[in-house]
Amino acid sequence: MEPVSFKAFIVEEAAPKQFSRRIGERTVADLPPGEVIIKVAYSSLNYKDALSATGNPGVTRKFPHTPGIDAAGTVSDCSDNSFSPGQQVLVTGYDLGMNTSGGFGQYIRVPSAWVVPLPDGLTLRESMILGTAGFTAALSVLKLVNNGVTPEQGDILVTGASGGVGSIAVALLARAGYRVVAATGKPATETVLKKLGAAESIHRDELLKGAERPLMKERWAGAVDVAGGATLAAVLKATRYGGTVTCCGLVDSAELPTNVFPFILRGVSLLGIDSVQCPMAPRREVWHRLANEWKLDNLADAVHEISLDGLEAAIMTMLEGRAHGRTLVRL
Known part of the structure; x- marks a missing residue:
């Protein structure tokens, strides 16, 4: 895949323990190694993302960094042919958004072993309302x-x-x-x-x-x-x-x-309960249930949708303990 420029929420360490956040440009060449490049449609804001965005060393140690432990989108390229270009997929857990550039960017590159095919019955947006x-x-x-x-x-x-x-x-x-x-x-x-x-x-x-x-x-x-x-x-x-x-x-x-x-x-x-290193078999089972017998039709009552521009305010709201429900990030 040819390198492309894309928007991302970038956290930088200007000096030891001094962190700043901005929306900037990155390229696919900036992303870490991995077999699958995904064009991200949606992510979501979690408390771990807020910690990463403020430089918490228990979450992220490498900067500059793009947080976002959730991502859903379409495959742009897959070097091991485990997924097809255009296939809809999601990634949650593992190292995504911690020390691996995450879903607050319009592209991610990850190992194919982290990627879950979007199950029938869920849209990309619905999968990230869940996240x-x-x-x-x-x-x-x-x-x-x-x-x-x-x-x-x-x-x-x-x-x-x-x-x-x-x-x-x-x-x-x-x-x-x-x-x-x-x-x-x-x-x-x-x-x-x-x-x-x-x-x-x-x-x-x-x-x-x-x-x-x-x-x-x-x-x-x-x-x-x-x-x-x-x-x-x-x-x-x-x-x-x-x-x-x-x-x-x-x-x-x-x-x-x-x-x-x-x-x-x-x-x-x-x-x-550990959602980070959960093996792929139960991971797929859970997503299948969420798309079928456990599919929810009332989550709109507890979701707030923002763009990258709204992330800074949403992160502060979460860290101050004023957030409730889910915050969906539209890329």
Whole structure:
């Protein structure tokens, strides 16, 4: 493929720990090695992208850099013939947008092993309304299902329900027939959460009432937790006998201040969710489900669409804790 110039959101390190952001021009020749060149149609903004854009060394160490851990578009070139030019594909996870130039540019180049064919039933735009957040939420729901949690067993809690993963988890669980209780620190989002399918919305502080006790009253048949920390500890203490809790985030804290009683007295299962290195077989299965039996038709209530020009403001909103739902980036 001949080098082409394209627009990208570029983060630069002007001096040690001093970072600036701009929309600039790049060429395909600037991109890292890989078998597949993709012309990006849509990306999405995730908290990890906001960290990358502000120079967080735990996410990105190489600059200049283009963040964007999600990308969906059409194949421009594929050197190993695993994909055809013009084929619609998506990429989430792996190193995309971390130290590999990501979806906030109009082109990416990645290994073919990272690329998922867009499943029938999803448009490029729909796939990025979901993005890593939707993929992570769907992995969480799949683990609950595979661990035997059924709708008739009782309420399923979703923490951080107004965020990207949480809001999609609410919608997916409701779509699958579960009664969902959405916990959030943003009461103003209650109307949106109920449109997504939540039967009930509670303030996150309610989860911590009585959490100083070794165990709490059994309340949840299962839970999708994005918070970690004291929130996850309280959720475990209030999960019913034989219940399952999935853990996919650390919005609250990376620490888990709990005891073993939920596990040895109630048989509660705590299952970890990793969307970054998830193998390709379950990755494709999840995207197939999202395009078919788990396809959502109500995500427009929780999505805000921007162009590259809107990224700076959206990143600041996310870092200040004022974001809710999903932010779709149109390339």
